[in-house]
Amino acid sequence: MNTTPEVRAGDVVPWSVRSRLRGLLPGSMAGILRSSISLPRIRQAGLCFVDQAFSVGGMFLANVVLARTQPKEEYGVFTLSYSVFTFLTALHNASILEAFTIYGSGRYREHFSAYGRLLWRSNIALSVGISVALIVAWRVLSWSVPSFGSYTILGMALTCGVLLSATFVRRTFYVRRRPDLAARVSVVFFLTCACLLWLAVRFGVLNGFYAFLVVALAWCVACIFVIAELPGKGSSQDFMDLQPGYWSEHWKYSRWVLFTAFVVQSTTQGYYWLLAGFLSVKEVANLRAMTMIVTPMDQVFVALNYLVLPIMASLYATLRTDDLLSLWRKYALGISGLTVCFAFFVRIFGRSVMHFLYAGKFDSLTPLLSTLAFLPIVMGIGYTITAALQSAEKPKLVFWGYLAGGVATFTLGIPLVVHFGLSGAVYGMLLTGGAYSSVLGWGFATHVFKHAHSGAPSGS
Numbered sequence: 001m002n003t004t005p006e007v008r009a010g011d012v013v014p015w016s017v018r019s020r021l022r023g024l025l026p027g028s029m030a031g032i033l034r035s036s037i038s039l040p041r042i043r044q045a046g047l048c049f050v051d052q053a054f055s056v057g058g059m060f061l062a063n064v065v066l067a068r069t070q071p072k073e074e075y076g077v078f079t080l081s082y083s084v085f086t087f088l089t090a091l092h093n094a095s096i097l098e099a100f101t102i103y104g105s106g107r108y109r110e111h112f113s114a115y116g117r118l119l120w121r122s123n124i125a126l127s128v129g130i131s132v133a134l135i136v137a138w139r140v141l142s143w144s145v146p147s148f149g150s151y152t153i154l155g156m157a158l159t160c161g162v163l164l165s166a167t168f169v170r171r172t173f174y175v176r177r178r179p180d181l182a183a184r185v186s187v188v189f190f191l192t193c194a195c196l197l198w199l200a201v202r203f204g205v206l207n208g209f210y211a212f213l214v215v216a217l218a219w220c221v222a223c224i225f226v227i228a229e230l231p232g233k234g235s236s237q238d239f240m241d242l243q244p245g246y247w248s249e250h251w252k253y254s255r256w257v258l259f260t261a262f263v264v265q266s267t268t269q270g271y272y273w274l275l276a277g278f279l280s281v282k283e284v285a286n287l288r289a290m291t292m293i294v295t296p297m298d299q300v301f302v303a304l305n306y307l308v309l310p311i312m313a314s315l316y317a318t319l320r321t322d323d324l325l326s327l328w329r330k331y332a333l334g335i336s337g338l339t340v341c342f343a344f345f346v347r348i349f350g351r352s353v354m355h356f357l358y359a360g361k362f363d364s365l366t367p368l369l370s371t372l373a374f375l376p377i378v379m380g381i382g383y384t385i386t387a388a389l390q391s392a393e394k395p396k397l398v399f400w401g402y403l404a405g406g407v408a409t410f411t412l413g414i415p416l417v418v419h420f421g422l423s424g425a426v427y428g429m430l431l432t433g434g435a436y437s438s439v440l441g442w443g444f445a446t447h448v449f450k451h452a453h454s455g456a457p458s459g460s
Contacts, residue, residue, distance in 0.1 A: 045307060047179040052303030054186035055170065058193035058218055060292065062211040064357050065197055067289055069206065074152075076281030078208035079288040081156045083269040085163065088130060090261035092164045096123050097171050099253045102390060104175040105310035106317035114239040116172060118246075120231035123168045127161035134160055152208030159216035166219040172231045175310055181229055185222045193218035256395035263399070263406040270409045270432075271425045274417045283422050289362040290369045290426075293353060297342050297376035301383045304331070312391030324391065332384040339376040346373035365422075372426050375433055382437030385444045397443035405436035 059082075067075050100119045108115045134157035142149030166189075173182040196214040200206035223230070240246060275283045308331055315324040346353075350373065351366045382401065389397045409432050416424030416431075 044179050047183040048303045048307045051179055051182040051186045052299045054190040056299050057190045058215055061194060061197060062215060063292055066211055068359050072282045072285040076284040077150050077152050079284050080276055081152050083272045085156050085160055086269055088160060090264055094254055094257040094261040098257050099250050101175055101309060102313045105313040111242055114237040116231040118239040123165060127164045131161035155209035155212035159212045162216040162219055181226055185226050188225050189218045189222035192221045256399045260399040260402050264402045271429055275425055278417050286365055286422055287425055290365055290372050293369055294372055294375055305387050309387050309391060316391050328388045332381055335380040335384050339380040343373045343377055368423055368426050375429055378430055378433035382440045385440040400443060401436050401440035404439035405432045408432045408435035
């Protein structure tokens with residue numbers, strides 16, 4: 001007689017029941033190892049990297065062209081405008097994308113079509129609202145403070161909603177375990193973007209305003225090629241009929257992610273704002289030129305998280321905590337190896353890469369670039385822990401990690417920037433990253449890893 005209670009998707013399962021179920025579910029270490037090196041897994045990982053490379057490649061290309069052709073002050077304004085967009089991207093991720101990824105891959109996976117349609121409509125409403133608010137804010141500021149009336153800022157405001165919606169479309173493909181669709185749309189985007197940038201340079205019209213328009217138009221063209229796969233199709237069910245209390249659950253998870261989004265900028269974009277406030281937009285351009293060299297590792301982190309996070313969420317939802325921890329160990333080991341190799345590459349070839357990309361315009365920054373190359377090592381383990389905590393539905397612990405980074409920025413970063421300028425910002429970023437990863441490691445070890453092995457619940 002089977003005495004194991006029935007468990008449905010979305011149920012909150014007591015820890016004692018979880019312990020009993022773990023022994024009944026498949027997923028031995030040998031099985032995980034075999035599946036992790038199978039050809040389908042390798043193909044998915046390859047497509048994931050292709051998607052991430054081409055999806056960020058368009059904006060990377062726009063940055064390089066602007067850095068080569070525009071004065072440093074103008075490129076600095078574009079960098080600050082893009083940092084505002086990055087902040088809004090974090091809010092969009094907190095409000096929509098992260099809960100969508102975790103719940104769509106986990107508790108609501110059996111009703112994904114209806115769930116995807118609900119979140120797609122919410123995404124459109126939020127994106128339109130953000131764009132309208134930005135346009136109104138730009139108009140008001142251009143009247144009251146003419147220095148804020150840059151058309152580059154207007155370009156960001158006009159295109160923000162399109163860029164956010166493109167991110168949602170690609171995330172949908174990862175939740176569905178279809179990185180091939182994400183790679184398809186990103187390749188078309190990059191090719192279109194490259195052609196439009198070439199035309200803009202050829203006719204001498206490229207500036208920060210047109211750079212944002214080019215990127216947004218390229219995403220619109222790319223989405224035409226996957227229009228039949230856009231979210232919300234394939235189900236006539238209303239998700240709110242299935243889960244009438246969904247938004248309460250959504251907010252319960254997203255509130256900590258939203259709080260995190262506000263402080264995360266202190267660990268990433270905060271140093272651009274500090275340089276602009278205490279020094280000049282020219283120094284903002286210098287820092288951006290260096291971070292563009294180490295940005296590829298950030299995109300590796302994002303690409304791997306897109307691939308790993310849904311798998312981790314599924315393992316947690318099906319009570320396979322031991323398998324989740326095993327996957328995290330391999331993930332962390334792989335990230336550590338990649339970041340160390342990348343740091344050596346930058347230190348050896350950084351000067352040549354910098355000279356090639358910027359035509360010698362930023363060659364004097366090479367010594368600082370060699371120091372900044374260690375940032376991915378400092379941040380890498382933190383990113384893997386973040387993925388594990390997100391999949392275990394513990395965003396509060398992620399918030400504390402980013403809060404530690406934010407505190408380090410203001411307590412250490414400000415005096416470093418004031419006294420040492422651009423080099424102070426580079427060392428401050430390393431300290432901020434170290435604080436972020438250290439606190440995340442403490443939270444993971446004491447609230448998740450330890451309790452998982454002891455068989456006790458880890459709390460919320």
